[in-house]
Amino acid sequence: MEFFTLHDFMTFTKGVTYLIMGGILIFMPLYWLYLTDRDD
Amino acid sequence: MAQEKPIGEKNFFTPFNVITGIILLIGLILTILRFTKGLGTVTNLDNNNPWGIWIGFDLLCGVALAAGGYVTSSACYIFGLKRYHSAVRPAILTAFLGYALVVLALHYDVGRPQSLTFPFILSRGTSSLLFEVGLCVFLYLTVLFIEWTPAAFEWLGFKKLRNWVVRLTLLLTILGVILSTLHQSSLGALFMIVPSKLHPLWYSGYIHVYFFISSMFAGMSMVIFEGTLTHRYLHDKMDETHLAEADGVVLGFGKAASFIMMGYVGIKIIGISVDNNWHYLTTGWGAWFLLELVGFVLFPAILYSVGSREKNTKLIRIAAIWTVLGIVLNRLNISVVAFNYHLPSAERYFPSFMEIGTTIFIVTVGVVVYKFIATRMPILYEHPEYKEEHH
Numbered sequence: 445m446e447f448f449t450l451h452d453f454m455t456f457t458k459g460v461t462y463l464i465m466g467g468i469l470i471f472m473p474l475y476w477l478y479l480t481d482r483d484d
Numbered sequence: 485m486a487q488e489k490p491i492g493e494k495n496f497f498t499p500f501n502v503i504t505g506i507i508l509l510i511g512l513i514l515t516i517l518r519f520t521k522g523l524g525t526v527t528n529l530d531n532n533n534p535w536g537i538w539i540g541f542d543l544l545c546g547v548a549l550a551a552g553g554y555v556t557s558s559a560c561y562i563f564g565l566k567r568y569h570s571a572v573r574p575a576i577l578t579a580f581l582g583y584a585l586v587v588l589a590l591h592y593d594v595g596r597p598q599s600l601t602f603p604f605i606l607s608r609g610t611s612s613l614l615f616e617v618g619l620c621v622f623l624y625l626t627v628l629f630i631e632w633t634p635a636a637f638e639w640l641g642f643k644k645l646r647n648w649v650v651r652l653t654l655l656l657t658i659l660g661v662i663l664s665t666l667h668q669s670s671l672g673a674l675f676m677i678v679p680s681k682l683h684p685l686w687y688s689g690y691i692h693v694y695f696f697i698s699s700m701f702a703g704m705s706m707v708i709f710e711g712t713l714t715h716r717y718l719h720d721k722m723d724e725t726h727l728a729e730a731d732g733v734v735l736g737f738g739k740a741a742s743f744i745m746m747g748y749v750g751i752k753i754i755g756i757s758v759d760n761n762w763h764y765l766t767t768g769w770g771a772w773f774l775l776e777l778v779g780f781v782l783f784p785a786i787l788y789s790v791g792s793r794e795k796n797t798k799l800i801r802i803a804a805i806w807t808v809l810g811i812v813l814n815r816l817n818i819s820v821v822a823f824n825y826h827l828p829s830a831e832r833y834f835p836s837f838m839e840i841g842t843t844i845f846i847v848t849v850g851v852v853v854y855k856f857i858a859t860r861m862p863i864l865y866e867h868p869e870y871k872e873e874h875h
Contacts, residue, residue, distance in 0.1 A: 445760075453760065461757040468750040475746050475789075479739050482793050 511845025526838040533833035540819035542589035551703030553579025554664040580628040620667030639861040669696040683822035688755040701741040702811040708804035723865035738800035742788035780810025
């Protein structure tokens with residue numbers, strides 16, 4: 445992806461980063477459930 | 485506990501003693517060379533590479549792996565997880581020795597070790613991160629020393645002093661967490677001054693966060709790893725409580741480390757995304773970065789998770805060693821391997837055998853002192869006079 449302005453760069457990187465953050469927010473609680481579901 | 489043999493029957497020339505004796509002898513020669521002939525005689529450091537493995541390994545790895553002290557004591561005294569109580573003293577001792585050796589290594593590395601106190605007394609560089617790191621390490625080493633003293637006082641029979649220090653436990657734990665949070669992250673933040681020297685995959689505006697978060701699972705892994713070693717070699721020094729609680733510590737810390745490591749992988753990916761460094765991943769440096777992140781963080785995190793679900797302590801202990809190696813790789817990548825990455829190979833730094841020898845010497849001093857203390861003081865067992873007193 446080529447960028448010509450800082451605005452382009454920020455829009456692209458922030459957009460991707462927010463998607464990743466959303467993914468992590470969903471994944472981490474599920475991972476915690478996976479880690480603890482066999483606890484007594 | 486097993487009865488010790490009478491002194492006359494002890495064989496002094498055990499493999500451990502012989503090997504450590506040789507290392508200490510060579511180390512003493514290197515020490516004399518370093519302090520009489522100067523840094524240039526024993527190191528490959530130069531103006532392009534002023535920081536070598538004495539900083540990359542002895543200091544950065546030493547501080548990260550000594551994080552078990554604040555992690556374990558805060559788990560026990562702040563979060564109230566008293567089932568980890570038996571792990572506190574070994575963790576505090578490891579942390580205390582770790583920081584003491586960091587300061588020792590710093591005396592070898594800085595040009596004028598006699599002036600190490602100058603930044604605190606003569607010229608306080610309060611706007612410098614290095615000043616903050618130095619001050620925190622100095623204060624935290626003092627805190628760790630005080631946290632360790634109850635074991636020494638119990639051994640020496642100083643009951644009043646011991647009881648007085650034990651009353652400070654919570655205060656010292658809080659101080660330990662504050663100081664660790666500050667300097668673990670500041671050690672990473674030191675590298676924010678070199679955006680053109682450190683490879684973009686390792687350089688990040690979040691590097692201080694990476695250092696702090698990774699210190700947590702480094703500390704937990706080190707507690708598990710050190711527990712494995714003491715189980716194997718100092719088994720006879722451990723009392724029933726320590727033996728009974730050991731598996732619980734391994735399972736609990738393994739689970740916590742796995743969760744934090746997954747979070748760490750997540751924020752590392754965010755770091756790549758924020759700086760749009762995706763294209764570097766397909767280069768040789770990218771392969772090396774992925775080896776570190778996937779091979780030495782994600783993989784042991786999965787091993788930890790499977791181990792804690794299956795209650796497989798052996799798997800967790802393997803994951804702990806793997807993680808410790810991963811932390812060493814990460815700190816060396818940042819301080820040595822990916823540092824000055826653009827320089828031609830002839831101008832790159834590679835440690836001299838004398839630098840490596842000095843590092844092995846310092847680690848060996850740590851092992852010998854740990855063994856000396858753990859075989860004499862109530863570290864792996866509770867002193868009979870203070871049994872059932874879970875402070």
